[in-house]
Amino acid sequence: MKMKRFIVASVASLALVVACQKVPLTGRNQLMLINSKELLPMSFTSYKEVLDTSTVLRNGAQVEMVKRAGQRIRKSVEEYMAAHNYAQVLEGFQWEFNVIENKTVNAWCMPGGKVVFYTGILPICRDETGVAVVMGHEISHAIASHGAERMSQGLLAQGALTAGQVGLGVAMANKPQETQNTWMGLYGMAAPAAANVGYILPNSRNQESEADRLGLTFMAMAGYDPRAAVDFWQRMAQASGGQKPPQWLSTHPADNSRVSNLQKLMPDAIKLYNKSTGNTKSTGRR
Numbered sequence: 001m002k003m004k005r006f007i008v009a010s011v012a013s014l015a016l017v018v019a020c021q022k023v024p025l026t027g028r029n030q031l032m033l034i035n036s037k038e039l040l041p042m043s044f045t046s047y048k049e050v051l052d053t054s055t056v057l058r059n060g061a062q063v064e065m066v067k068r069a070g071q072r073i074r075k076s077v078e079e080y081m082a083a084h085n086y087a088q089v090l091e092g093f094q095w096e097f098n099v100i101e102n103k104t105v106n107a108w109c110m111p112g113g114k115v116v117f118y119t120g121i122l123p124i125c126r127d128e129t130g131v132a133v134v135m136g137h138e139i140s141h142a143i144a145s146h147g148a149e150r151m152s153q154g155l156l157a158q159g160a161l162t163a164g165q166v167g168l169g170v171a172m173a174n175k176p177q178e179t180q181n182t183w184m185g186l187y188g189m190a191a192p193a194a195a196n197v198g199y200i201l202p203n204s205r206n207q208e209s210e211a212d213r214l215g216l217t218f219m220a221m222a223g224y225d226p227r228a229a230v231d232f233w234q235r236m237a238q239a240s241g242g243q244k245p246p247q248w249l250s251t252h253p254a255d256n257s258r259v260s261n262l263q264k265l266m267p268d269a270i271k272l273y274n275k276s277t278g279n280t281k282s283t284g285r286r
Contacts, residue, residue, distance in 0.1 A: 223277050
């Protein structure tokens, strides 16, 4: 057993050396055996399948609110990435924002900017600013290539890719079924019902922290008060009512440390918010 663990650790370490890159904006090293651009065709196909098998709301106040928040944050993302010489990260993105009629408390963004909000999360969002908190967070997962990172980890664990091997095509050639299962598990698509789509393979704490940090930046630049993020995550924690947390909360932990980290990031976020709204006198207090 010890030898097995040693071999697994050695393979993982070697893979980390040969396929490691830094997350744009945060600088964190991440294992990347799959280029995020390779996932776009699968993402677009899967997104269409979800929409085709779900009740998609086409109009109404909720739909308009989600789409409006999505477009505003999309603009702030594009501006930020261009200003920091990361525009290439967004190449191939085909932004889309949809609302699915479902009581599940969930929202997600597939690689390439494919966003879905379930109606079940909207009461917790309460308003457009709350939607912006979720929108910024989920889009940040895509911007930071967390999907490709988690898929890389999954393929390594499944043996679809070994040390020194990279690329989705290689994984498909080595173990096509395991590769497909890893992708489906990444967004919960192994379940027959589209209602179960979500982050089945949970994000790490580092990924969650990155999404919180970047999401706060993007929503502030879009003119949404970033202080609403603290309120939102506190509502998410309360939504569990001491019982089993909703699916979205189970993979997006809303605990005291998260709120504390957000509060530490708030001064810089407030500056961006004030700049975007032209308010130069605000002290950041409400």
